[in-house]
Each structure stands twice: as structure tokens, then as C-alpha cells.
Amino acid sequence: MPCHTIVQRQDWFLEEGYRARTDREELGFLDRSFELHFNERPFLNHFSYLFITRTTKERMRQQSNFSVLCRGHILxxxxxxxxGVLRFLEAVEQFERIIRDSGLVRLERLTTEEITGKGKEAGLVEKYFSLSQ
Structure with missing residues (x-):
């Protein structure tokens, strides 16, 4: 990854109830019994998010008392x-390929709507601030 890249992993553990999948015809006696045994029992469902962000040398040294109002430009x-943005995106895509090729982790790139939300459907940012899924 290029200099001044921030890689952050965020884990979400949400308590949910197990939903049995007994409608499949190929289930044998033991499989069906297993599904029914755990039906509606609580468990912690795990979601992990990996955020890759680009910052600047100046931003790393910046203090909170130096506002955007003093600089004259926002970006x-x-x-x-x-x-520079294209080089960063290429590096992120290469990182993504390496992780996918390992076969140990499944990556799924979020769309803009999944991050910000759409209509009445909350996005990742809103879910983060409301601490809910």
C-alpha cells in the first residue's frame, strides 16, 4: 500500500436468533434434527469491515485546532x-486480489448506497452511529 494509507478493520457482533432451514428436501434425519435443535436460539453473528483510506502527510501531522476554514480549500x-487517486485505486485493487487469492477471506466491495443508505434504508454510516443493524 502507498504511504499514508490507513487500513482499519471493524468487527460487528450482533445477537440474532438462529433460523432453521428445514425446507430443503436433501436434509437427512441428523441434519434436520440439528437444524431444529438450534432453531430460534440466540447466537452472535459476526460482520467484519475493512476500510482502506488515503490520507496525506499534512493530515497526519494536523492538529484539531487547525480548521478547514483557515486553509481556503476543503480537499x-x-x-x-x-x-495519484488512480495509483491509489490500483494499489487497493492489487491488495484486494491478494486477499481474495489467499482463499482465507471473502471480500465484498460496498456500493455507495450500502455506505450512505438509500431512501428509508439505512447505510453503514447510519448503522454505525445508531449502533444497530
Missing amino acids: PREVRDKD
Whole structure:
């Protein structure tokens, strides 16, 4: 990953009730008994999010008392550089391929709507701030 890249993993553990899947015809006696035994029992469902963010050298050193109002522009120069952004995206895609090829982790890239939400459906940001799924 390029310099000034932040990789953050966030784990969500949500208590849910197990839902038996007994409608499948290929289930044998033991499989069906297993499903019915755990039906509606509580368990912790786990979701893990991996965020890859690009920051700048100046942002790493920046203090909170230096506001965007003092700079005259909102976006740093590096973010406005299209070539730099393309290089960063290529590095992220390469990182994604390496992780996928390992076969140990399943990655799923979130869409803009999954992050921000759509209509009455909450996105990841809203779920994070409301601490709910």
C-alpha cells in the first residue's frame, strides 16, 4: 500500500436468533434434527469491515485546532490529483486480489448506497452511529 494509507478493520457482533432451514428436501434425519435443535436460539453473528483510506502527510501531522476554514480549500491537493487517486485505486485493487487469492477471506466491495443508505434504508454510516443493524 502507498504511504499514508490507513487500513482499519471493524468487527460487528450482533445477537440474532438462529433460523432453521428445514425446507430443503436433501436434509437427512441428523441434519434436520440439528437444524431444529438450534432453531430460534440466540447466537452472535459476526460482520467484519475493512476500510482502506488515503490520507496525506499534512493530515497526519494536523492538529484539531487547525480548521478547514483557515486553509481556503476543503480537499487536500493530493485528493484532487487524478493520477495519484488512480495509483491509489490500483494499489487497493492489487491488495484486494491478494486477499481474495489467499482463499482465507471473502471480500465484498460496498456500493455507495450500502455506505450512505438509500431512501428509508439505512447505510453503514447510519448503522454505525445508531449502533444497530
